[in-house]
Amino acid sequence: MIQRRDLRGHKPNPTELLGLVPRPTIDVSVASAAAATLIDEVRSRGADALLEQAERFDGVRPRDIRVPSSQIAAAVIALETPVREALEEAIDRVRRATAAQVPPEIVTSIGPGAQIVQRWQPVARAGLYVPGGKAVYPSSVVMNVVPAQVAGVASIAIASPPQREFDGRVHPVILGAAGLLGIDEVYTMGGAGAIGALAWGVPSLGLTPVQVITGPGNIYVAAAKRLVTGQVGIDAEAGTTEILVIADSAADARLVAADLVSQAEHDEAAAALLVTDSLELAERVEAQLELLAASTTHSARVRAALSGPQSAIVLVDDLKTAVAFSNAYGPEHLELQTSDPEETLRGIENAGAIFLGAHSPVSLGDYLAGSNHVLPTGGQARFSSGLGAYSFLRPQQLVRYSREALGEVAEKIVALSHAEQLPAHGDAVTARFDHSSASEPEDRL
Structure with missing residues (x-):
C-alpha cells in the first residue's frame, strides 16, 4: 500500500535530498x-x-x-x-x-x-x-x-x-x-x-x-x-496536511502507524512519511498500516493518501541521515519517536511543529497541546513558521533624538549623503542648525 524508499548505502548531499523527498504530483x-x-x-x-x-x-x-x-x-x-x-x-x-x-x-x-x-x-x-x-x-x-x-x-x-x-x-x-x-x-x-x-x-x-x-x-x-x-x-x-515521523527500533510500530493514519484521514492528498534506520520497524509499521487502514472510519481516503506519491516509508543508514532527510523535506508536523528524542532534536532545523516522544502525538497539537495547528506545508517550513x-x-522602530544628539552625528550624515550623491539628505540635517534660536523649545524624550 505505502511505497518504500531505500536510501541505505547512500549519503546524499542537501541538494540531492531536495530531489528525493516525496511530494504531491499537483502543486499550488x-x-x-x-x-x-x-x-x-x-x-x-x-x-x-x-x-x-x-x-x-x-x-x-x-x-x-x-x-x-x-x-x-x-x-x-x-x-x-x-x-x-x-x-x-x-x-x-x-x-x-x-x-x-x-x-x-x-x-x-x-x-x-x-x-x-x-x-x-x-x-x-x-x-x-x-x-x-x-x-x-x-x-x-x-x-x-x-x-x-x-x-x-x-x-x-x-x-x-x-x-x-x-x-x-x-x-x-x-x-x-x-x-x-x-x-x-x-x-x-x-x-x-x-x-x-x-x-x-x-x-x-x-x-x-x-x-x-x-x-x-x-x-x-x-x-x-x-x-x-x-x-x-x-x-x-x-495546504494539505503532512506528517513525518523519525523513528528507530525503540519505537512502537502500532503508535507510529496510528499517527500516520491520523493525518492521512484528512484528505486523499495528505502526506504521511516514516523515516527510520530500522528495517524491522518499517516492516511492522507496514503491517499495522494495513490493519488500521482497513478498520478506520475513512478507510478509502486513508488508503488513497498512504498509497499516493506523497507518502512513503524511507529507510536510511542512521538517524543523522534521517534528520537530514527531514530538514530537506521541511514537514508541517514532525514526530521524533526515537530512544532519545531530545538528542535527535539537536539536528532538526526545519519543521512547522515538533512532537517529542511517544506521548506527544500530532493529534495533541491538533486540539489541546496549546500549540497552533495552522502550519506551513509543501516544504515551506524551510523558510516560514506556523501561525502565531x-x-x-x-x-516598528521609533526614532527619538534630541537636538544635541542629532548634532553629534550631523557631520557624518552629511559625509555619507555626499558619498551617495544625495546632498539634500545632509541639507535636511544641517537646516536644523542654520537658524537656531535660544527660544526653541527643548526636545522631550
Whole structure:
C-alpha cells in the first residue's frame, strides 16, 4: 500500500535530498489560474459571484452570506457540553501559550538623547479562513482567532464554506466556536473566492478589506493566498496536511502507524512519511498500516493518501541521515519517536511543529497541546513558521533624538549623503542648525 524508499548505502548531499523527498504530483501553482479567475469574479461581481461559486463548488446556495448574529448566538447554546468544554479548554491553552509570542517594547539608548524604540503593532483588521468539506474544523477557529486576539487585532472576520447538510449555512459547531470567542462577523463563503472577498472587500455585504489573511485550506485556497499577497499579508500557504515521523527500533510500530493514519484521514492528498534506520520497524509499521487502514472510519481516503506519491516509508543508514532527510523535506508536523528524542532534536532545523516522544502525538497539537495547528506545508517550513500572535504584528522602530544628539552625528550624515550623491539628505540635517534660536523649545524624550 505505502511505497518504500531505500536510501541505505547512500549519503546524499542537501541538494540531492531536495530531489528525493516525496511530494504531491499537483502543486499550488497548478491551481493559480483557476484561483485567479474566481478572485476576479468576486472583485467584479461581489456577492452574486460568491453565491454562484457556492452553488458550483459546495452544491448549495447560502441563504445569508453574512451570518446573522442570532445564528451565532444560537449555535453557542446548541453546542454539546463535551464539545463546548473541549473548545473552552483549547481556547485557554492556546491563549496561554500564544501570550509568549508577543514581544515587549524595548528601548535602546544609542547615546545621550538618542533612542530607538522597538515596538510591535497589531494590524487593525484580519480575515481568518476556516475550511469545510471532508471534515469540520472548529479547532481551526480557535487556532486562528486566539492569536489574532492575543496580538490585539481589533476587527476580525471569519470565512467558512456553506454546508449542504445545514441548508447552506456555516457548520453550527464552527459558528459555536466563533461565538465562544466573541466573534460576530462570519461569512458563508469558501475557497479562492472567499480569499478574494477578504482581500478586496464586498461593499454590498458590509465586508471591508482586511490587512492579513490566515488559515489553512485546499490547494485553491493556498493558491489564492499566494495571489493576494501584496494586497494583504498572509501567514503561509497552509495546504494539505503532512506528517513525518523519525523513528528507530525503540519505537512502537502500532503508535507510529496510528499517527500516520491520523493525518492521512484528512484528505486523499495528505502526506504521511516514516523515516527510520530500522528495517524491522518499517516492516511492522507496514503491517499495522494495513490493519488500521482497513478498520478506520475513512478507510478509502486513508488508503488513497498512504498509497499516493506523497507518502512513503524511507529507510536510511542512521538517524543523522534521517534528520537530514527531514530538514530537506521541511514537514508541517514532525514526530521524533526515537530512544532519545531530545538528542535527535539537536539536528532538526526545519519543521512547522515538533512532537517529542511517544506521548506527544500530532493529534495533541491538533486540539489541546496549546500549540497552533495552522502550519506551513509543501516544504515551506524551510523558510516560514506556523501561525502565531506574530502573524498579526508588525515590528516598528521609533526614532527619538534630541537636538544635541542629532548634532553629534550631523557631520557624518552629511559625509555619507555626499558619498551617495544625495546632498539634500545632509541639507535636511544641517537646516536644523542654520537658524537656531535660544527660544526653541527643548526636545522631550
